[in-house]
Amino acid sequence: xxxxxxxxxxxxxxxxxxxxxxxxxxxxxxxxxxxxxxxxxxxxxxxxxxxxxxxxxxxxxxxxxxxxxxxxxxxxxxxxxxxxxxxxxxxxxxxxxxxxxxxxxxxxxxxxxxxxxxxxxxxxxxxxxxxxxxxxxxxxxxxxxx
Numbered sequence: 001x002x003x004x005x006x007x008x009x010x011x012x013x014x015x016x017x018x019x020x021x022x023x024x025x026x027x028x029x030x031x032x033x034x035x036x037x038x039x040x041x042x043x044x045x046x047x048x049x050x051x052x053x054x055x056x057x058x059x060x061x062x063x064x065x066x067x068x069x070x071x072x073x074x075x076x077x078x079x080x081x082x083x084x085x086x087x088x089x090x091x092x093x094x095x096x097x098x099x100x101x102x103x104x105x106x107x108x109x110x111x112x113x114x115x116x117x118x119x120x121x122x123x124x125x126x127x128x129x130x131x132x133x134x135x136x137x138x139x140x141x142x143x144x145x146x
Contacts, residue, residue, distance in 0.1 A: 083112075
């Protein structure tokens with residue numbers, strides 16, 4: 001099954017956020033996204049999978065399947081779990097090149113960076129950086145095999 005392009009998924013998220021009038025409602029939506037995130041097996045909740053730079057604990061793992069990067073994650077904080085869920089919705093199951101090219105403009109468009117505390121904004125950027133690092137590593141491994 002071919003997933004929608006990253007830009008299309010980002011556009012859908014922006015449209016979802018436009019349905020809400022208040023940031024309280026938007027935070028509720030983010031929390032709901034986190035509740036829908038597939039549970040991460042405890043075997044992956046290890047130090048090597050923790051994202052550095054996040055105030056909350058965030059575990060992120062990835063796998064390379066059929067030329068696509070698949071992400072799984074969890075967090076001990078409900079808002080952060082929703083944020084990583086949103087990032088997974090956008091980036092997971094795409095090729096390394098697609099992930100590396102993603103500008104993630106939707107984050108600014110929905111006003112996320114201005115409504116998060118500085119530490120959460122830094123954490124969000126750290127999550128994106130780690131996801132792109134995984135994509136780069138898979139790209140380099142794949143390129144070296146050819």
